[in-house]
Amino acid sequence: MPKYILKRAIMSLITAFLVATMTFFVMNMVPGGPFLAEKAVTPQAQAAMEAKYGLDKPLIKQYTTYMTGLLHGDFGLSIKKRGRTVAQIIAVKFPVSARIGGMALVLAVLTGVPLGAVAAFNRGKFLDNLIIVLSTAGIAIPSFLSSTLLVYVFTTKLHLLPSLGLKDARSYVMPVIALALYPSFYMARLMRSSMLDVMGQDYMRTARAKGVTTFKSIFKHALRNAILPVITYLGPLLASLMTGSFIVEKIFNIPGLGSEFVSCITSRDYPMIMGTTIFLAVFVIVMNLFVDIAYAFVDPRIKLK
């Protein structure tokens, strides 16, 4: 096990390095630069700015400088937000997205898994069909539609919840629901099919034959085995939820990492792009590693090598 984790960690480092390299060169291939958008910049001023951020040097030199900085834990200075480092900006924006994403994840697991399990236990009955219809329709709703529908119902019509910003606990309700909707229904479908799969297994029949109560057989045998595919899904899901959804952050006007990421790409804030991309990539890689290790704990049949 430790050997496996070490091997995976080295692999992850290589992947992160390649992602950083690729992003750096693709980003610089794109025409335009961070100072083009600003009007009334004299060529001298622009040259001075470029010199300040090292953009006048050859690309390879810029790359080695950036990578050396990165190895020392230095993400560089943001170009657009003067005087603030990339690390500071991420440190401010990430907790906002992570809080909403974390809550959405908990909500999605707490609704999706039971829904799927209940559907599987009532296979072919009314409740099952209802859950199938609900979840199939649920995963066909784009997040901008669900967000605006929520705003329409709860803010415009009922005046119950604030629609913009994050001021108090009530303002978290709608963004969290909007984020949790898709993964919740997706997990319900996943859970239902894997539960049906598990319930047809021989060990379930054995358990029943030796007199284990239905309740115990469900919780000790069925759920534990059926949850495996859901765990696989949780890794990428956690990464995508915690790093912020651009659409939901835009509609609810939340100052999170997702909206920051898109705006730094469009404004060509090179150090910000690199910083957020590496941050997101490492986050995804670490989450996937956690999921694989968690897998081995839940299912002893899986040998990590």
Added chain:
Amino acid sequence: MEEIKKNPLSMQVSMEDFMPASGEDKESLVIMRESVGFWKDGIRRFRKNKIAMSAFFLVLLIMIFCFIVPAFYPYKYEQQMKGSERLAPMQYSKVEKAEMEKGEKIFPHLLGTDQNGRDYMIRVLVGGRVSMTVGLVASVLILMIGSVFGAIAGYFGGIIDMIMMRIVDIIYTVPDVLIIILLAQTLKFPLEKLSMLPAFTWMQKLGSNMISMFIVFALLYWVGMARIVRSQIMILKQSEYVTAARALGAGPGRIIFKHLIVNCIGTLIVTTTLQIPSSIFTESFLSFLGLGVQAPMPSLGSLASAALNGFQTYPEKLFAPAFLIFIIILSFNLLGDGLRDAFDPKLKQQ
């Protein structure tokens, strides 16, 4: 033939057993039921599935509405009518009312018009056409790249597999929004230049954004397909027919394309069908961000995005395209589920 005297107690073989079969005997060997092949079996199972069949007809209906109806529709999607800006559904402008009093027939604006006086119904239909085209083309591209990549990685295994799967991991890890925005910007200029050439004028019709969107899909989203195909091929390559083909001297290329990919056709169909709604989803998301299809060509995502600002006063302008996205994705999802139930060999026993 000389009669052989038969001893009733002897174990001697009766000669009658070796006589040619009579017509009566032959009848018992007639095949009662045609043997059912893969396709026939799957289609039969698919046709029994009521939900999947209705989803299939719904997809056909949407295609008729989005691809054929706009050709006969009295308005054009880019046609701006002066004086009929921001009409409510079924409302007529003053100019149109005056003409109607003269006895002329005016086709109603079923969903009203937008701020430039364009009929909204036709824009939603054409938007559906654009979104469906993106979804279908992208899925075919993903199918081609993903299946070949996955098959090669799965078949050869070892170090080739490891390197190829690391590439998949990297593409999977890079945030897709980043690549999409960067690529859309990078490709814009070369594509516009290319579309000036006489052989590529069809590209102007599509717009460089749409082409770069196809390229983005082709470059980014095949990784899921590659993973699925790889795991299938890794199981299939153990089969006897692969050993037999190799013993007969078939090369890896022939085995992959003639034997292995053909044998996971069920998985490929299902994954591609389920890829269509997710491509449409991504397209609408991109257009919503303003990175997708260019104006004046509408797509469902860009229509919804444009309607977001005036959404308190004109909610129907948002709900019409959003509802069409919902219906398209829902019916493709149900169709894909039905196809999986019908064609996935793993589910056959259930």
